Amino acid sequence: MNPVVVYQTKTGSSLQYATWLGEEIGCPLINREDLTYGDLNDRQFIIYVASIYAGKVIGLNKFLKQVGDLDGKKLVLCMVGMTDLQKKCEYDKFFKENVPEGLQRKVQSFNLRGNVVYSKLGWVEKLMLNLVKVVGRLRRDDNVAFNYYFKEHFGEDVYFADRNLLKAVVDYYRDYDMRFRGI
Numbered sequence: 001m002n003p004v005v006v007y008q009t010k011t012g013s014s015l016q017y018a019t020w021l022g023e024e025i026g027c028p029l030i031n032r033e034d035l036t037y038g039d040l041n042d043r044q045f046i047i048y049v050a051s052i053y054a055g056k057v058i059g060l061n062k063f064l065k066q067v068g069d070l071d072g073k074k075l076v077l078c079m080v081g082m083t084d085l086q087k088k089c090e091y092d093k094f095f096k097e098n099v100p101e102g103l104q105r106k107v108q109s110f111n112l113r114g115n116v117v118y119s120k121l122g123w124v125e126k127l128m129l130n131l132v133k134v135v136g137r138l139r140r141d142d143n144v145a146f147n148y149y150f151k152e153h154f155g156e157d158v159y160f161a162d163r164n165l166l167k168a169v170v171d172y173y174r175d176y177d178m179r180f181r182g183i
């Protein structure tokens with residue numbers, strides 16, 4: 001199936017997950033920003049791993065244009081955020097708001113919790129994070145990761161990324177591969 005992992009990151013969590021996935025599946029990684037024409041032509045199984053900033057999966061629109069026609073390809077989207085994974089409805093919202101309606105049935109998505117590396121953020125992102133904190137407080141957000149970070153560790157680097165979270169993605173790949181090969 002010629003699988004490949006494409007990623008986009010700001011502070012490294014998505015790269016970490018992409019690297020782990022590449023090791024588990026045994027396939028190459030490509031930074032979305034380095035993708036060139038034709039890189040995905042003969043790839044039947046493509047995983048896109050990217051983080052969520054202010055509700056947006058970074059690079060996804062450009063990536064979808066780069067992939068082009070999905071006929072004969074399986075596309076898996078791994079969304080990396082700080083939102084608690086128990087809050088599935090939040091991730092469902094990210095999916096619906098980021099993946100065009102016509103593609104939603106063709107894309108398999110998984111949710112992954114990433115790190116918050118405050119020390120690597122630029123001033124714009126730090127400002128955005130402060131705004132998220134204020135909005136969350138106003139909304140009395142009960143998101144566990146949110147409270148954990150914003151109430152107890154704000155301004156620190158907090159590490160949530162966990163290789164075990166990739167088991168579902170790797171199982172999905174193996175199952176798909178077996179069906180592809182008619183086993």
Ligand SMILES: Cc1cc2nc3c(=O)[nH]c(=O)nc-3n(C[C@H](O)[C@H](O)[C@H](O)COP(=O)(O)O)c2cc1C
Binds near residue numbers: 008011
């Ligand atoms: C300014 C800012 C906005 C963020 N917005 C969201 C968000 O809307 N939802 C979410 O789940 N995580 C959000 N996060 C958390 C990031 O998705 C998380 O830190 C992720 O691990 C970053 O991945 P990366 O290192 O690959 O960029 C935000 C982080 C920052 C700094």
